[in-house]
Amino acid sequence: MRICCIGAGYVGGPTMAMIAAKCPHIRVDVVDLNADRIAAWNSDHLPIYEPGLDELVVQARGKNLFFSTAVKESIHAADIIFVSVNTPTKTFGVGAHKAADLRFVESVARTIAEVADSPKIIVEKSTIPVRTAEAIKTILSCSEKGVRHQVLSNPEFLAEGTAVADLSNPDRILIGGEQTEEGLAAVEKLVSVYANWVPKERILTTNLWSSELSKLVANAFLAQRISSINSISALCEKTGADVDEVARAIGTDSRIGPKFLKASVGFGGSCFQKDVLNLVYLCGHFGLAEVGAYWDQVIKMNDWQKHRFAERVLRTLFNTVTGKRIAILGFAFKKDTNDTRESAAIYVCRDLLEERAQLSIYDPKVTTSQICKDLGIAADDSTVEFAPSAMHAAKGAYALLVLTEWDEFRQLDFEAIYQTMPKPAWIFDGRSLLDHKKLRSIGFNVYSIGKPLLEDHVS
Numbered sequence: 001m002r003i004c005c006i007g008a009g010y011v012g013g014p015t016m017a018m019i020a021a022k023c024p025h026i027r028v029d030v031v032d033l034n035a036d037r038i039a040a041w042n043s044d045h046l047p048i049y050e051p052g053l054d055e056l057v058v059q060a061r062g063k064n065l066f067f068s069t070a071v072k073e074s075i076h077a078a079d080i081i082f083v084s085v086n087t088p089t090k091t092f093g094v095g096a097h098k099a100a101d102l103r104f105v106e107s108v109a110r111t112i113a114e115v116a117d118s119p120k121i122i123v124e125k126s127t128i129p130v131r132t133a134e135a136i137k138t139i140l141s142c143s144e145k146g147v148r149h150q151v152l153s154n155p156e157f158l159a160e161g162t163a164v165a166d167l168s169n170p171d172r173i174l175i176g177g178e179q180t181e182e183g184l185a186a187v188e189k190l191v192s193v194y195a196n197w198v199p200k201e202r203i204l205t206t207n208l209w210s211s212e213l214s215k216l217v218a219n220a221f222l223a224q225r226i227s228s229i230n231s232i233s234a235l236c237e238k239t240g241a242d243v244d245e246v247a248r249a250i251g252t253d254s255r256i257g258p259k260f261l262k263a264s265v266g267f268g269g270s271c272f273q274k275d276v277l278n279l280v281y282l283c284g285h286f287g288l289a290e291v292g293a294y295w296d297q298v299i300k301m302n303d304w305q306k307h308r309f310a311e312r313v314l315r316t317l318f319n320t321v322t323g324k325r326i327a328i329l330g331f332a333f334k335k336d337t338n339d340t341r342e343s344a345a346i347y348v349c350r351d352l353l354e355e356r357a358q359l360s361i362y363d364p365k366v367t368t369s370q371i372c373k374d375l376g377i378a379a380d381d382s383t384v385e386f387a388p389s390a391m392h393a394a395k396g397a398y399a400l401l402v403l404t405e406w407d408e409f410r411q412l413d414f415e416a417i418y419q420t421m422p423k424p425a426w427i428f429d430g431r432s433l434l435d436h437k438k439l440r441s442i443g444f445n446v447y448s449i450g451k452p453l454l455e456d457h458v459s
């Protein structure tokens with residue numbers, strides 16, 4: 001059997017590396033139009049950082065895992081074709097800032113229609129609006145080659161930062177297909193690939209539309225939990241309650257459960273916002289305005305939380321940060337990834353730059369050029385400094401903002417850092433990561449989302 005995956009990104013690369021490693025009898029070709037990205041997949045410096053990914057790729061690359069730009073040749077030779085291209089939020093025209101931009105998916109469907117002269121199983125791995133398979137099938141059916149292909153939905157549930165562990169031991173694999181003899185046979189063929197390492201009872205099969213919709217719904221529910229606890233974090237700050245204590249108290253209720261109840265400066269990543277907006281758009285499209293408004297609030301709450309954090313910094317630093325050095329610890333949207341898409345740090349930094357702060361930014365994995373791109377600044381912009389360590393970033397800063405929960409930030413020598421900062425020295429912990437009592441005993445004033453302030457009271 002030969003598998004081809006179109007799109008060598010955060011999903012295509014790790015997912016195919018796992019299939020290749022677990023199925024040595026299957027040849028896996030990962031193809032992309034982006035030659036630089038493919039070159040990086042073939043080098044010692046993979047284009048994405050994920051714990052355990054280097055080892056996984058090295059294990060299979062050149063044996064049964066190949067990265068190339070040979071899109072058409074790989075489609076032609078494959079039995080199963082995964083479509084794992086980007087589906088960003090549309091920025092123009094009808095549905096701007098809500099609907100998914102499906103031009104990459106459509107272009108792949110047209111290439112398959114043009115090239116494939118034998119029946120293929122085409123697998124939607126990208127997250128797409130419900131009923132996209134219908135559009136793909138229509139395009140394929142217009143092919144002059146006269147072959148019938150099957151389209152399956154197999155959304156990916158991996159989380160960046162834990163992608164390898166998630167792929168190796170998934171909660172479930174979801175496969176949707178047409179409820180016809182050919183459709184069910186195609187589903188079984190894909191099931192047989194995953195069954196090489198995933199227990200059968202964790203492989204769920206459904207109709208096409210349930211599978212497509214379930215991915216959007218899963219992300220909406222996850223994002224909703226974060227916005228829910230973040231909304232409560234604001235109420236905690238007004239009332240003296242501690243959001244971590246509230247989260248523990250409600251999370252021990254087995255009906256609620258403890259996961260995704262961590263208050264923070266806001267969720268980021270390429271998926272949550274995009275997928276919830278997509279759901280909102282779909283609700284509008286199907287005339288369900290109230291349902292759309294309900295989910296839209298998840299995004300509004302997240303936006304508010306990011307701005308609320310920046311405002312809090314401004315207010316605390318005597319309502320002015322103009323010319324003040326502020327250390328930013330962490331720029332990735334979460335720990336253990338170099339991905340910054342929709343990172344809360346982007347929004348907080350932009351708000352502070354608007355107030356003319358001087359930022360010193362440190363992240364262990366994000367490149368300087370990526371930060372410049374995200375903030376829309378030149379590499380020699382005098383308002384931002386890129387520090388080689390957290391210690392360097394903090395030196396001379398009025399405040400230290402923790403925006404990503406990197407483990408290394410817990411281990412910092414805060415006594416030494418305190419000595420290098422003007423007083424009063426502030427820590428704003430946007431991830432509730434640090435030992436606040438200890439920081440207070442060193443002399444810091446500490447603000448952590450959803451917790452009582454720890455500060456000097458001037459009488």
Ligand SMILES: NC(=O)c1ccc[n+]([C@@H]2O[C@H](COP(=O)([O-])OP(=O)(O)OC[C@H]3O[C@@H](n4cnc5c(N)ncnc54)[C@H](O)[C@@H]3O)[C@@H](O)[C@H]2O)c1
Pocket residue numbers: 006007008009010011012031032033034037071084085086087104107108125126127128156157158159160270271
């Ligand atoms: N990143 C995640 O954590 C995650 C998790 C689950 C699902 N998803 C979904 O998976 C999909 C891919 O996400 P990603 O983060 O891997 O995106 P990505 O932007 O990292 O990668 C997509 C790749 O597709 C390539 N591409 C686009 N059009 C192409 C074409 N016509 N031919 C060949 N290559 C083409 C791009 O060059 C790019 O390298 C999206 O729909 C996303 O919503 C992402």
